[in-house]
Amino acid sequence: MIAAGAEESRTAAIADAKRLLRLSRTAALATLGADGSPLTTWVGCASDLDGAPLFLLSTLAQHTKNLAGDARGSLLLTSPPDRGDPLNHPRLTVGGPIAPHSDPYARRRYLQRNPKAKLYAPFVDFAIHRMRIEAVHFNGGFGRADKLVPADILAPPGEAAALTDAEDVLLAEINAAEGLAAQLAGRREAGRRVWRAIGLDAEGLDLAAGGAAARVGFPAPAFEPQAWRRRLADALASSSP
Incomplete structure (x- = not known):
């Protein structure tokens, strides 16, 4: 019975994590400065075909400068504000290196999800970046902190x-x-x-x-x-x- 309950909890956690990864259009991005100091900023985001986070970042922004020196980033995705205690709602943190990504398809996906970004996307200082997820931390609310790995939340490999x-x-x-x-x-x-x-x-x-x-x-x-x-x-x- 315990094993069955644990499996149900894990299945629900994967579903919640995938939903947050796919539907979030803004998120908190943490980067590291040249002196090792952390910086957290609010950024727009989208998901690549496999679910990997996509960003449209300006080279003028401090977080982009930080990534140029240390590509490691951490991204916190949350559900939209709702009734009740916000700490009892699912949230997902993914971490890994973030690098420029020139694939036109990824750019199109980002702008489909963030149409207002079309106003500044053509500026020369803006470019699409992509995170390669290497770490996952999921918290589904009080009493729900299932351990997940990247393969759990990314789409399975296939010829797409x-x-x-x-x-x-x-x-x-x-x-x-x-x-x-x-x-x-x-x-x-x-x-x-x-x-x-x-x-x-x-x-x-x-x-x-x-x-x-x-x-x-x-x-x-x-x-x-x-x-x-x-x-x-x-x-x-x-x-x-």
């Missing part, structure tokens, strides 16, 4: 070229269907909030409406577009009343 090539088409299909994104997000209320699909990966779909975000997770990864569509259709069917 076809999925990345089809991402724009798949997102357009979802956003073109009236009310589908809101239904996938689990929101059926009327109002001015417009839900849109903003990114995908082999394990699911990310959606956003203003500052709100939601994720549709798959029980198993899908690396081919048709298989991905079937996973999404299954998720939609299972969420319907």
